[in-house]
Amino acid sequence: MLNAGAADTLRAEDASNTARAENSVESSESAVISGKVDVPFTFNNDGRVILTQGEIIVKIVNITADGTYVLSDIPVGNYNLTVSIPGWTEYSVKDITAGAGDDITIYHNTVIAGDVDHSGTIDIADVGEAILSIGGTLSDENIGADVDHDKTLGLSDISLVLADGNYGESGYTISFLNNGWSQTY
Ligand SMILES: [Ca+2]
Ligand SMILES: [Ca+2]
Numbered sequence: 001m002l003n004a005g006a007a008d009t010l011r012a013e014d015a016s017n018t019a020r021a022e023n024s025v026e027s028s029e030s031a032v033i034s035g036k037v038d039v040p041f042t043f044n045n046d047g048r049v050i051l052t053q054g055e056i057i058v059k060i061v062n063i064t065a066d067g068t069y070v071l072s073d074i075p076v077g078n079y080n081l082t083v084s085i086p087g088w089t090e091y092s093v094k095d096i097t098a099g100a101g102d103d104i105t106i107y108h109n110t111v112i113a114g115d116v117d118h119s120g121t122i123d124i125a126d127v128g129e130a131i132l133s134i135g136g137t138l139s140d141e142n143i144g145a146d147v148d149h150d151k152t153l154g155l156s157d158i159s160l161v162l163a164d165g166n167y168g169e170s171g172y173t174i175s176f177l178n179n180g181w182s183q184t185y
Contacts, residue, residue, distance in 0.1 A: 029075075029076065030075055030100070031098035031102040032103050032104065033074055033098065034070040034103075034104070035049075037063055037083055037085070037109045038067055039113075041148060042149075043064060043065050043149075047063035048083075048085075049063060049082070049084070051074065063083075079098060080093065080095070087115065087146055087157070088112060088115055089112045089114075089172070090118075090120065091110050091171060091172050092171070092173045094173060095175055097176070111172075112166055113148075116145050117144060118144055121170045122161060130157050134155070135153060135154070136153050147160040148160055
């Protein structure tokens, strides 16, 4: 099963985050939002985190090789955050309130393997698209079919779409609360 949710992986690093101290003027007026996506492959510019305010995209960052992401110098305000990885369901966090100097950690980042067509659910359409992509050359159009991110399109990708815990699942959306989390389905 590749239903991945990174739990508390950055908590230990909070106290040792000294980077903002070197930039105290800006940090007093802006916020930092960070997290870690726990998946069984190494990111190589193939996953993004998108920060939006209403319909406006405020910032897009690549997920680094080990799954961490950092959005720095975020102006004070209310935001939505989306973790977007080809072939996986998106994970969204709504209503993040970023205050001056805040250092916000997104703890869960729950993404599920197999959403080949980027529809938000893993179903028969994803199986069909993965089958049609077998043996093809990887491109912007079929990147979602490389579910295991090994840069080839084959049976291993279809196996992940069909795996228990993946097939039939949908993406997660979480409402951000100051004192914890509430899941909405
Ligand atoms: Ca789908
Ligand atoms: Ca593959």
